[in-house]
Amino acid sequence: MITMENIILEGSPALREPAEEITFPISEDIKTLGQEMLEFLKNSQDAELAEKYQLRAGVGLAASQLNVSKRMIAVxxxxxxxxxxxxxxxxxxxxxxxxxxxxxxxCLSDGEGCLSVNRDVPGYVPRHSRITVTYFNLNGEKQKIRLKNYSAIVVQHEIDHTNGIMFYDHINKEDPFHLDEDVSILS
Structure with missing residues (x-):
């Protein structure tokens, strides 16, 4: 079972390295890791389990955050x-x-957080409001999904992890709450 102790924190060089593509057929180790990542997210959102195992609530997790340089995310x-x-x-x-x-x-009105960042980072994180993503599921089947608003933001945050990008890299350094006119703020 994945716990907070398994999640590496900002400052770790692994979080800044682009992850490797996963090759097919998908190994049992990768399948198990993916299932455990999704289980962690579900457990972290269950108040009782989160308290029992001292988990911070999360909606997304990248293998990179577990110090595994593979292009895999769970949401x-x-x-x-x-x-x-x-x-x-x-x-x-x-x-x-x-x-x-x-x-x-x-962007989200409250900004973004990250399981690998143990501090508040104030500022808006502008992202595309709608995206189309292709990926493979654990059975190796190609999938295509269209996402908008919050779901799109979460998936972009996690894909950034696979590219060595942290959410705060998108925040305007001079004026963290500056936004261009065409950016919607989601509450």
Whole structure:
């Protein structure tokens, strides 16, 4: 089981290195790692389990954050509709690639956080408001998904990890809360 002790923190050189493509067929080790990454996210969002295992809540995790230089991410985004237990997005993406994106940008009103960053980093993180991503699932099947707003932001954050980019690299250094006119702020 993955815990916070397995997650490397900013300053670790591994977080700045581009990750390697995963080759096919997918090894059992990679499949197990992907399943454990998704399990961590689900556990971190369960108040009881998060307290028991001292987990910080997360919606995304990249293998790079576990010091594994592989292009794999897991995302588990709960639905914002309280009437359903179905998550908005819950998947493991192998070799994810953004193949198209909107001109329109968006950012989160509260900025972004990261399981590898143990401090508040104030500022807006502008990202594409809509993206199309191709990736492979754990069975090696190619997938294509269109995402918008919060889901798109989460997936871009995690794909950045596979490229050695941290979220705060996108924050305007001179004026952290400066945004171009065409950027929407999502609450």
């Amino acid at each position: 588990h985004i709960p639905s914002d509709n309280d009437d359903t237990s179905e998550p908005l997005l819950s998947t493991i993406m192998i070799n994810p690639k953004i193949v198209s994106h909107s001109v329109q940008s968006a």
